[in-house]
Amino acid sequence: MPPIGALASASAALRKQAGMSHADAFDHSASQANRFRTLAGIALAGLVVLLVTAAYVVNQFDTVAYETQFQIARQNYHTRIIHIARAIAPLTTSAETAQHLADPNWIDQHLAQHLASEHEMERLFVLDAQGRPFYAAISGQRAPLADYRPFAQAVGDVLPALSAARVQNPSVMGSNILRYQNQLYLLTITQTGPSGSAVIITGLPFNDAMLRKFGLRHLADELTITNHPMPKKGYNLLPLADVRGNVIAAIRWKQQSPAVMVFGRLRTTLAAATIIVLLVGFCLLRQSAAIARHLIASEARARHLALHDALTGLPNRTLLLERLGNWQAIARDVPVGIALHCLDLDRFKEVNDTLGHPSGDELIRAVAGRLVSLCRETDTVARMGGDEFIILQPQADATAAMLLAEQVLDTLRQPFQLEAGTCSIACSIGIALVQDSSADAADMLRQADLALYQSKERGRNRATFFEPEMDAALRLRRRMEQDLREAIRLGQLHMVYQPQVDEKRRLVGMEALIRWDHPERGPIGPTLFVPLAEEAGMMAELGEFTLRTVFQETAAWRGAPVGINVSALQLRTPAFMATVTRLVAEYCIDPAQYQIEITETAMLGQDGATRDNIDVLAQEGFSIALDDFGTGFSSLSSLHRFAIDKIKIDRSFVRNLDAGDVDNRKLINAIIRLGRAMDLEVIAEGVETERQHSLLVMAGCTRFQGYLYGRPVPAAQMPERFQAGWEHPVTRKTH
Structure with missing residues (x-):
């Protein structure tokens, strides 16, 4: 902005040159000032808008950062518990362990010392069929049985649910947390031996050393475990509760505000920016937002194309396996029946041959629409390619699976009205019930495909459940x-x-x-x-x-x-x-x-x-x-x-x-x-x-x-005269 003296000199020169009166000069200066004030007001308003926008963006970034930190902390906490259980499961649930649980010396060598050295397990207890401790160890060394007393309540809270779950899954394990002697412990409880006659309890100290494995250090400062899970300004908390829902500790970290730090470093530069820079920045901000929206939309489209069939828009094999894996993960904690239907259209090739491939594509889309209309929101209808479809039906037993299969058969028997004419098809269905939540997803699809093959062998237009004999027949x-x-x-x-x-x-x-x-x-x-x-x-x-x-x-x-x-x-x-x-x-x-x-x-x-x-x-x-x-x-x-x-x-x-x-x-x-x-x-x-x-x-x-x-x-056993020569001449028709 030019100095006031320069403006006055310029005004005087203009008055002298143009012969303007003093009043006229004053009016001109006032007009210039008004224009300046207007421009300044616009710039100020733009700056305010920019600051408000920046503050909003900062707040959004910090909110996302907080949510990211919280989700990572919670996910890694649960993942750590699962990893602990999976790591020790081969030891605690093996037949050898069940056979030697009555031998304290064997437990010393093969359980206590191994768990302490390889898995950092500080506590190990073994209970008999009446729930009484008959073995205890601390850091791999045998300890008095009385050391189990502080842990008894936390173990007792888990055992009833564990016994009930063991009817469905003999290898299921329970977990709990408790605080003892100012130390937080992660407990794993495993029933083993004949009919779950013995219980093995492991206690892993939950301390700062474990937090280093959480993968959160680059997102949080002052990450620690606190005994006082009370909110504190500037800090985030992840409450840790036992199976009764009592919060006994929390993971606490100082919330980072990356956007605030970046904004603070740029404050001086922003203050010195001119109105033009502000306007350019505003334009760039709008353009950047547009580009970001475009990139997000492009990424969403790319992900959709990667996980969906281009012809029908249905999930493809990749997305189907992903959803099947998610349901299997749920089934590991909560018994959930899962059915897989493998469908193959009968007489589809005739449609392609008689009406052409465009009609075949139209028919595939029509079939997809009918299948989706029959299924629930929790079901997944996927196209595997060609005229083969898969229906993932969670929360279903054999009766529900057959009911859906019969509905599919009845629906697909109805004629399809295509642009090239009316056509009638049918389908064959193979059904596999997922009995083991840890089974390989591809193997489940293979079982459904084997059942589909049996449906085709038995005359098509029918549904067949997978049976182990089919797998044996295929191997044969x-x-x-x-x-x-x-x-x-x-x-x-x-x-x-x-x-x-x-x-x-x-x-x-x-x-x-x-x-x-x-x-x-x-x-x-x-x-x-x-x-x-x-x-x-x-x-x-x-x-x-x-x-x-x-x-x-x-x-x-x-x-x-x-x-x-x-x-x-x-x-x-x-x-x-x-x-x-x-x-x-x-x-x-x-x-x-x-x-x-x-x-x-x-x-x-x-x-x-x-x-x-x-x-x-x-x-x-x-x-x-x-x-x-x-x-x-x-x-x-x-x-x-x-x-x-x-x-x-x-x-x-x-x-x-x-x-x-x-x-x-x-x-x-x-x-x-x-x-x-x-x-x-x-x-x-x-x-x-x-x-x-x-x-x-x-x-x-x-x-x-x-x-x-x-x-x-x-x-070699043909008649001698036959081998020596043939008495009848060979004759054949001349064409």
Whole structure:
């Protein structure tokens, strides 16, 4: 601000230059002064606003600092108690401890001295089944039993609740605090021995040395334990109460005011600031607040995206596991039943295939909305990805869990109205009840997923509870997968051959069948281990083993037709023909000697690799036989398109011939007539009785296979004439 003299000189010069009157000059000066006073008033008002704002911010920062200090102190106090209990639990609750509690010398060496040296436990008492002390130690050294008397009341306050809780959880521990001889103690009480017949009490001094482990030193000054838990200006208190609620001590610290200290250092600079600096500061303050709000909002959005599914907005796996962990922590103190529902939508793929992926996304959102509407506020509906959802249902037993599952099943059966049209789906549910609050959360999800798998196996659209037998079955399955992989690698599988005969029971061919003699479980049929190989991704290795073994054992059987089963999964593999070509060259076999037997499922769909592999097999000279004809989805166009040479009547039709089923006989007659009309050779499988043979011959069948003509035998047991040469020529249809 310019000096007053300079203003007067300037006014005089202006009056002289402009010829202004004294009154006019006075009026001009007054006007300038008024403007100055106005600007000064504005600056002062701005300064006041700034100071008020700064005071408010200081107060808010100090409030947050106080709350942070208090929460950290309280959390670390409870955490310390939990850590103490967990640290000594392996000692006090072990079977060895329960076995030797009657031996004071053993207690000296394995409990008292160890707890004193490793865990800083000053006091140790052991009570008998009547609650009387029969052992006492101070700092690891045996002490008179009378030393327990001051601690008896604090222990007695805990024992009734501890005994009641032990019915639900045998490993539960109790805790209490008391003051004795001007020293605060943290007590842990553990019932051990048969049916809780003994009680172990440990006393840890709660002193300033323990406070150093609280992680609060950087936030508080003069941190100490006080015997007088009375409020004191400038200090914060965390009251410490025993189980009766009596406050017997407190953690006290001098409250730090970081904002006040920072503000005090800047006071001189703020006082010397000009109006422009104040205005700039005010603008910066507003801009900083806007940036802070933006950062907070951005952080909230980032956290939401990290913990929620982008498509539905539901919690994702991370947030689900976090909430499950929180409920498990609550369940450790208060018995709380927890149920996990694992849901998988049935027929969801059909919606994607028929209506498109946008409709599939719309359906997922609609399903999420229905699930949320069924659940309580305490429940969590999470999406794990794809068409799989998880419902976390706390405070629920088996009855409540099944009730919710049935509601979900009923709700999802109702049609969904999508933009592309109406669709109907269902779902399968697996339910796992969390019995152990300390169990791994991922293991709980795995149990629910196992139960879901059982629901699907039992026909879908149902809910199934997890049972321990499911886990055992899964482990057995995994063991079987390992054993099968090892059996393929070591060549422990072997081939047997079942004869095929004509109507005069002359040998006209054979079918190669794979067998597995497990070293522990004995013979395992291919209907069990072949699907296992397909699910475990071992079909390529198993298929190559089969082809290699058959070619190796039958290469010398010139002209002897041999049928080899090939799965639909093998035919879908582009590398299948490369394997066949390599093995044909390696063993110098004639493809015309072999027929590749495929199932009807291999002909479903428009899979290019399957169609190409079958075409190349036919071009190379292999004949193609359709196995289990009539049990799947055969069509005349498929028989023609895939160049089928033979069809095999499934054994289920042949078995019913003995029962006199007229419709079944008509069906067999129709299959035989179809084969003749299409110039296909027809083979009847599973012939076991003379009546079946006679009826098939009467129907016009000319090729037969079954136990009536011979059981499958290894290659070494085939007839000598069969190995020396084949008297019947190999014929196949020309396409």
